[in-house]
Amino acid sequence: MSGPRHIPLPLGLPLMLLGGAMLPLQGRVNGALAIRIDDSLTTSLISFYTGLAVMMLITVLLPAGRAGFAQIVPTLRERRVPRWYLLAGISGGYFVLMQAGTIALLGVAVFTVAVVAGQSLSSLLVDRIGLGPGGRRRVTVPRLGGALLTLASVAIALSPRFGGSTDGAALILLVLLPLLAGLLSSAQHAMNGAAAVAYGTPITATTLNFLLGAAVLTIIWVGRWVMVGGTLELPAEWWYYLGGPLGAIFVGMTTLLVRTMGILLTSLGMIAGQLLGSLALDIFVPTPGTVIAPATVVGTVLTLAAVVLATLPWRQPLYAAPAVKRSTTGSGPGR
Numbered sequence: 001m002s003g004p005r006h007i008p009l010p011l012g013l014p015l016m017l018l019g020g021a022m023l024p025l026q027g028r029v030n031g032a033l034a035i036r037i038d039d040s041l042t043t044s045l046i047s048f049y050t051g052l053a054v055m056m057l058i059t060v061l062l063p064a065g066r067a068g069f070a071q072i073v074p075t076l077r078e079r080r081v082p083r084w085y086l087l088a089g090i091s092g093g094y095f096v097l098m099q100a101g102t103i104a105l106l107g108v109a110v111f112t113v114a115v116v117a118g119q120s121l122s123s124l125l126v127d128r129i130g131l132g133p134g135g136r137r138r139v140t141v142p143r144l145g146g147a148l149l150t151l152a153s154v155a156i157a158l159s160p161r162f163g164g165s166t167d168g169a170a171l172i173l174l175v176l177l178p179l180l181a182g183l184l185s186s187a188q189h190a191m192n193g194a195a196a197v198a199y200g201t202p203i204t205a206t207t208l209n210f211l212l213g214a215a216v217l218t219i220i221w222v223g224r225w226v227m228v229g230g231t232l233e234l235p236a237e238w239w240y241y242l243g244g245p246l247g248a249i250f251v252g253m254t255t256l257l258v259r260t261m262g263i264l265l266t267s268l269g270m271i272a273g274q275l276l277g278s279l280a281l282d283i284f285v286p287t288p289g290t291v292i293a294p295a296t297v298v299g300t301v302l303t304l305a306a307v308v309l310a311t312l313p314w315r316q317p318l319y320a321a322p323a324v325k326r327s328t329t330g331s332g333p334g335r
Contacts, residue, residue: 007257012257012269013269015253015257016253016257016269016270016272016273017269017272017273017276017277018253018273019249019250019253019254019257019269019270019273020250020269020270020271020272020273020274020275020276020277021273021274021276021277021280022246022247022249022250022253022273022277023112023246023247023250023274023277024108024111024112024274024277024278024281025246025277025281026047026099026242026243026246026247026250027099027103027108027111027112027278028103028108028281028285028287029239029240029242029243029246030043030044030047030096030099030100030103030243031099031100031103031104031108031287032104032240032287033046033100033235033240033241033243034100034101034104035104036235036240037232037233037234037235039232040097040100040101041097041100041217041220041221041224042221042232043100043243044093044096044097044099044100044217045214045217045218045221046234046241046243046244047096047099047100047243047244047247048092048093048096048210048213048214048217048244049214049244050241050242050243050244050245051210051243051244051245051247051248052207052210052211052214052244053244054244054245054248055203055206055207055210055248055251056207058203058207058248059203059204059207062203064200064201064203065201065203065204065207067200067201068199068200068201068203068204068205069204069207071198071199071200071204072199072204072208075195075198075199080198081191081194081195081197081198085191085194085195086195086208086212087212088187088188088191088192088195088205088209088212089188089208089209089210089211089212089213089216090212090213090216091181091184091185091187091188092188092209092210092213093212093213093214093216093217094180094181094184095115095181095184095185096213096243096247097217098111098177098178098180098181099111099243101177102174102177102178103287104287105174106174106175106178107282107286107287107292107296108278108279108281108282108287109157109275109278109279109281109282109292109296109299109300110154110157110175110296110299111178111278112274112275112278112300113150113153113154113157113275113278113299113300113303114154114175114178114179114182115178115179115181115182115185115274116150116182116271116274116275116303116307117150117151117153117154117179117182117303118178118179118180118181118182118183118184118185118186119182119183119185119186120146120147120150120182120306120307121147121150121151121182121183122182122183122184122185122186122187123147123186124144124147126186126187126190142309145309146306146307146308146309147306149302149303149305149306149309150302150303150306150307152302153299153300153302153303153306154175154179154299155299156295156298156299156302157295157296157298157299157300157303159293159295160293160295160296188209192205192206192209193205195208202251206248206251210244250270254270257269257270271304271307272304272307275300275303275304276300278300279296279297279300282296
């Protein structure tokens with residue numbers, strides 16, 4: 001397969017921001033559908049099946065997708081990666097379920113800040129134990145400081161919600177749900193990255209994430225229907241079904257940019273796009289009850305600063321991991 005074409009930074013930066021903005025937009029679409037049909041589980045299932053359809057189409061049409069699909073059985077048979085890495089898609093299912101169930105209550109900005117906080121915290125452990133394709137990596141003082149700063153950012157972003165008639169305990173419990181989604185997301189990305197190396201393409205790892213997530217959500221949905229029954233009327237508006245394809249676009253753009261611009265710069269740009277996109281949605285297209293206060297903006301800006309602090313290659317390690325062979329292959333989330 002020929003090498004990727006070079007993408008200049010003036011073009012790559014807006015592509016990173018645009019790609020990152022796909023996730024909060026996906027969350028807004030899924031949140032709106034969940035409100036319309038009053039069913040977060042069905043919304044998540046629809047998002048996964050539409051995303052799976054897009055990824056299957058990409059797999060069939062692209063030579064890299066077909067080649068990666070042919071490597072699934074050899075990879076599992078030869079144990080190039082632990083077989084339980086296939087379970088990474090369950091994390092994606094939980095992520096989308098939390099999107100559909102909490103964004104309408106928290107707002108896109110607070111949801112995204114909580115997710116990024118979870119990602120920052122768990123990435124320390126993921127790098128420490130070496131789940132990803134690059135093996136174990138060192139933990140630096142600035143990275144630890146950045147992770148702790150993200151927790152402070154969540155508290156600041158949530159501060160306008162406390163007081164008055166707001167139940168503080170319930171709010172904290174609610175924000176813990178996307179925080180946990182972020183915690184699981186880092187492990188998912190690491191396992192996807194290792195699987196992408198084994199398959200030779202992130203397309204296959206992402207498609208399997210969609211497949212497993214859809215399968216698990218289907219089992220839960222069928223079990224609920226058998227126990228409680230119910231009817232379902234889906235809306236006719238086409239845009240309610242864009243959640244899955246938006247997630248697939250995020251994966252495709254991440255794959256393109258990582259291969260030509262590197263993991264570090266792409267990760268920073270994508271997270272910046274997520275945070276700025278989520279804040280823009282809450283400002284210009286707010287959902288009922290969304291609070292846009294100065295503290296929410298400050299929390300978002302502090303989270304961006306924490307991401308930069310945690311990601312830059314500082315030289316003071318808290319824990320110096322053994323030297324490992326670095327890999328430049330990565331994979332986006334399976335959503």
